[in-house]
Amino acid sequence: MRVFVVGATGAIGTRLVPQLIEHGHEVTGTFRSPGHAERVRALGAEPVALDLLDAGAVRRAVLAAKPDAIVHQATALAGVRFGRSLDRSFGATNRLRTEGTDTLLAAAREAGVRRFVAQSFASYRYAREGGPVKTEDDRLDPDPPAMARQTNAAMRHLDEAVTSAGGIALRYGGFYGAANDGLIQPVRKRQFPVIGAGGGISSFIHLDDAAAATVLALGHDGAGLYNITDDEPAPMSEWLPALAAALGAKPPRHVPLWLARLIAGRGLVMMADGSRGASNAKAKQELGWTLRYPSWRQGFPAAYASAAPAAGRRAHSPT
């Protein structure tokens, strides 16, 4: 197939493009930042500079590439500072997930593109009620904290717009597996504590497994939502110490809920403490997906072995 990957230079795009090429696809890869054309070419794809918020440019680029399939992996998270308001940190990404998705879907319709797969997110979105692990049929949080309302609405918009157009939205878990993963520095510096009893559940996914699921989704008929997460949704009290150990860092600090609320704000603590994990059963069954890293228990050490300091030495830490 001719595949048009929007966001080919991002964390997932750089893993996805080589896998698509290995599977015999011909790839056009878009980038946004000046100078990133070379990165796309090095991955084996034809580079195209594109701002997803420029509807005219999107239309022209899609019509020119004449793809059989489009994959929307555009976010604007590189270098973002995360503060008390997720909506502030995700502002640009939310536009890419709403306006950007609509623009790309319109271009896909006009160009007669048969398949459309887009990046969505699984963690922190399911209703904070009932059991610890949720399927795609479970309801999303009907009342997200005020500081994350636009972010939740943007993901919901993407899920609904893509599936109503006959496409597939992949609700990925928290990405890991790259040298610049967002959790590495805060965990190394012990700035990422276990909150309360650490009972909030997270779902992770290694970037290579996320890319493999995306290749399979492109070959799948019909619309759908899929959680692309590993086999072991886990409480913070388990995964965070394991991540610190994999990085050769000191164990994480523990912070009581009241203090975490003061430092990070009520909204973030509500999400972190009440979060539910996501089941990957549907993706395995319907996409035929198998994971190279079925759990973060193997995945973290495999991903960070070379990043961890040599045995017997600790990572630099302020304390």
Ligand SMILES: NC(=O)c1ccc[n+]([C@@H]2O[C@H](COP(=O)([O-])OP(=O)(O)OC[C@H]3O[C@@H](n4cnc5c(N)ncnc54)[C@H](OP(=O)(O)O)[C@@H]3O)[C@@H](O)[C@H]2O)c1
């Ligand atoms: N599920 C998850 O946990 C999840 C999801 C997404 C990101 N993240 C994390 O967030 C961090 C940053 O993500 P990232 O490396 O993927 O970078 P990013 O800044 O989010 O960029 C992703 C892709 O979108 C492109 N892009 C940005 N703005 C665009 C626009 N207006 N129009 C079209 N394309 C645009 C970027 O192009 P350029 O490279 O040319 O700027 C890049 O190809 C990473 O650590 C990643 O793991 C996590």
